Amino acid sequence: MEATALQSPHTTATETTSKPVGKTGVLLVNLGTPDSPSVPHVRKYLREFLMDGRVIDIPYIPRFLLVNGIIAPFRAPKSAKIYRELWNENGSPLKHYGYVVTKLVQEQLGDDYVVQLAMRYQSPSIDAGLAQFQQLGLNNIVVVPFFPQYASASTGSVYEKVMDILKTWQVIPQVRFVNRFLEHPKFIEGFAERGRKYMNEREYDHYLFSYHGLPERQIRKGDVDKTVCKFGECCASLRPDNQHCYRAQCFETTRRLVKELGIPEGKYTTSFQSRLGNDPWIKPYTDDEIKLFAGKGIKSVLAFSPAFVADCLETTIEVGEEYRELFEEHGGEHWQLVESLNDSPLWIEAVVDMVKKS
Template identity: 45%
Template sequence: MKTAALLVNLGSPDSTEVKDVKKYLDEFLMDKRVIDYPFLFRALLVRGIILNTRPKKSAEAYKSIWWDEGSPLIVLTKRLQKKVQNGTSLPVEIAMRYGNPSIASSLKKLMERNSDLKKVYVLPLYPHYAMSSFETVVEKVKEEAAVICPGVELDFQDPFYNDEDYINILAESIRPSLQEPFNKVLFSYHGVPERHILKGDVTGCHCLKTENCCSTPSPAHAQCYRHQCFETTRLVAEKLGLTTDQYSVSFQSRLGRDPWLTPFTDATLEEYGKSGMEKLIVVCPAFVSDCLETLEEIQVEGAEEFIAAGGKSIDVVDCLNDRDDWSALLSKWIEERA
């Protein structure tokens, strides 16, 4: 085969041991596209402060959601790979931006499996563009490929936040939760610092600077995470027939004291709980695979916050994981790029 596919997800520690969590967090947080400070300041913050306090707490969180087979994100991505491989004749490997299997090891495996390899179709498993997710995968693959397979063409899948097939599948994953009466659907996306949005604004004068910036057409939207999150939400809501008062958007997982995208998910869950909601549905479209942020932060901590504040029932929709329609769509995209 002259073409192969590489599915790239976020990653996970090798185990729930503190040393492995610390190693993972170091690789993740020292990424200049995640914490975009100068190296010395980033090193002081991460290695001087965060890695001396956070790994133990994070290890406990991972333990609470760890499966017998290992990290849920890794297990689910391997299951997805198997289904995608069954749907295409092209070789398919998976890699993690942080942790294992690494991008370098997976590129080497593709080269070993295909001596005549000419092109690798790379699918970052992120629906939306963000420098701390999609962009860092693209740049890391380019960096590793320049050493491992310099003559091989790299073909990257664009963010698919508004792809019609993806929107249909995401909507169908939510639809069963709507069969019984509910108060609201909360679309909770991973948060990013506002400065990331400003850095990605190719116009330099649109994002967070003009009224209704996310709904006003602009070239900035091609790299605007906030716009793309709102657009995914709008399209899915239309597909499901939701009225504007039946859904809302929030952002989770903030880190540090700098301004991050609002409203925050934890504050929103508390607010909805205090209102005495009978049933809240939560979906996390920034993730295609269930992971710490969905299984622990939302299904455990988020649910506890909502109930403790007075909410009655919360239904957290599974990520797409290895759904048959989702894996079939990825196989279709791979075949089309062959």
């Protein structure tokens, strides 16, 4: 099984010396969502998600006790209430757009490909998607984790899950992974197109680029020789020595979007949201930055969430509603969330291109 890095600026996957024979299976993988906003389904989702050793990277027994004894029982009712706010006539937006994108990508790729949607946690499962490929006898598989920036807790977890399943097969197919796609022009153009819609309607004092956070310890673990990661100016550029750092990749994503949108220096902030627990997470924290905006004379903000390709709880609720309320509490006047790529034609083109070039 091949799973090495491609040196393309847009994707990282396996190079092959000859074209694959027969149909190619394409597994599009997003993080996941509860099957419904009910407390039992949310609790089930939280348990599966947080028991992943790449998400909460502590030994199994304390992780089991933490998740099943504290987090899932007490957090599930509160989270279920928030998921009910997120749910719409199509159910979970993340899953809905996942199916829409899968259909559109299948149409674009044609009959030489079999495209399946999977979630790292809950349904449709990675197991089911790969089982379909196995039943069809496909010998070539492309796995596309829907995470623009690589992190062990997201892309790395998908890799691990796929390989854990495939290692049990008697015949292991050729597998190629997309590692990240923050550099892909159509990914950048897609978010820029979403942002311009609001920028054309009014002027904004400031632009916020908020990414999902990670514990600092997880970033340090990725710094193999322990010489690169300083959680500061080391992220001022994306280089060979820090290319695997999630924080550096997020700052690079912002730089590319800022350039595409023509946003001047000093008018934008890169920050990180959704921290959990008492350990230090990567900074700056989004909520702390928002509290400072009014004191800087910032009254209107256009907020991007470029770590997510589909709207979900972290975008619609956390950035779109909770951060708006926080901004207004501290003197802000106008807050606007830029939607995720969802089913944007540019996003469909980006996925098709990544599959074909992998």
